[in-house]
Amino acid sequence: xxxxxxxxxxxxxxxxxxxxxxxxxxxxxxxxxxxxxxxxxxxxxxxxxxxxxxxxxxxxxxxxxxxxxxxxxxxxxxxxxxxxxxxxxxxxxxxxxxxxxxxxxxxxxxxxx
Amino acid sequence: xxxxxxxxxxxxxxxxxxxxxxxxxxxxxxxxxxxxxxxxxxxxxxxxxxxxxxxxxxxxxxxxxxxxxxxxxxxxxxxxxxxxxxxxxxxxxxxxxxxxxxxxxxxxxxxxxxx
Numbered sequence: 001x002x003x004x005x006x007x008x009x010x011x012x013x014x015x016x017x018x019x020x021x022x023x024x025x026x027x028x029x030x031x032x033x034x035x036x037x038x039x040x041x042x043x044x045x046x047x048x049x050x051x052x053x054x055x056x057x058x059x060x061x062x063x064x065x066x067x068x069x070x071x072x073x074x075x076x077x078x079x080x081x082x083x084x085x086x087x088x089x090x091x092x093x094x095x096x097x098x099x100x101x102x103x104x105x106x107x108x109x110x111x112x113x
Numbered sequence: 114x115x116x117x118x119x120x121x122x123x124x125x126x127x128x129x130x131x132x133x134x135x136x137x138x139x140x141x142x143x144x145x146x147x148x149x150x151x152x153x154x155x156x157x158x159x160x161x162x163x164x165x166x167x168x169x170x171x172x173x174x175x176x177x178x179x180x181x182x183x184x185x186x187x188x189x190x191x192x193x194x195x196x197x198x199x200x201x202x203x204x205x206x207x208x209x210x211x212x213x214x215x216x217x218x219x220x221x222x223x224x225x226x227x228x
Contacts, residue, residue, distance in 0.1 A: 041221060042221050043115055043117065043203055043205070043218075043219030043220045043221045043222055044156075044203070044205075044217075044219040045115065045219065046216045046217070049216075089156065093215075101158060101217070102158075103155060103156040103157075104155065105155035105156075106155060106156070
């Protein structure tokens with residue numbers, strides 16, 4: 001079946017530090033991969049996505065590369081800001097559609113000045 | 114602002130009771146999805162409606178039901194509530210039935226506390 005495993009949080013970093021949040025997946029087909037972000041008191045928002053192997057999704061300084069050989073989609077940012085404090089969810093969607101969106105458990109990131 | 118509106122924001126009730134959560138999708142979106150976010154099980158897909166019809170079912174309990182009305186708003190009904198139903202319930206919407214890599218727009222959720 002399909003599943004997503006994320007590194008457990010919480011993660012606390014100082015401003016301008018490098019961020020990596022690990023995500024690995026299990027899927028029966030060729031899924032699309034996503035990172036969603038949830039800011040305090042808000043719903044999830046799509047941060048970036050990649051739809052096939054070796055694709056790199058990027059947005060707001062965040063990047064993730066779809067690695068089929070390691071079944072991974074790790075999220076990275078070179079220099080985090082206090083405003084990046086949020087919960088980050090890795091997710092996959094198989095070819096069945098968005099109703100087959102499987103989320104990881106989320107990783108809480110806190111950035112301190 | 115995602116354009117998806119959920120009411121109420123907070124709901125406190127007792128075991129055995131029944132509640133209704135409401136969701137208004139973004140203007141023009143025909144699909145509505147319901148998710149449950151709990152501390153122990155993370156974010157789980159419950160059910161999807163597209164243009165008034167049930168499209169897909171996930172891990173939704175028999176005590177829970179949903180519907181989508183002609184004006185496209187949706188309601189999630191939770192009955193015979195148990196302590197374990199306490200969670201954050203999200204609604205999301207999209208324009209099409211769900212095409213694989215489609216972007217979902219999430220509301221800010223309804224926090225349900227069952228005491």
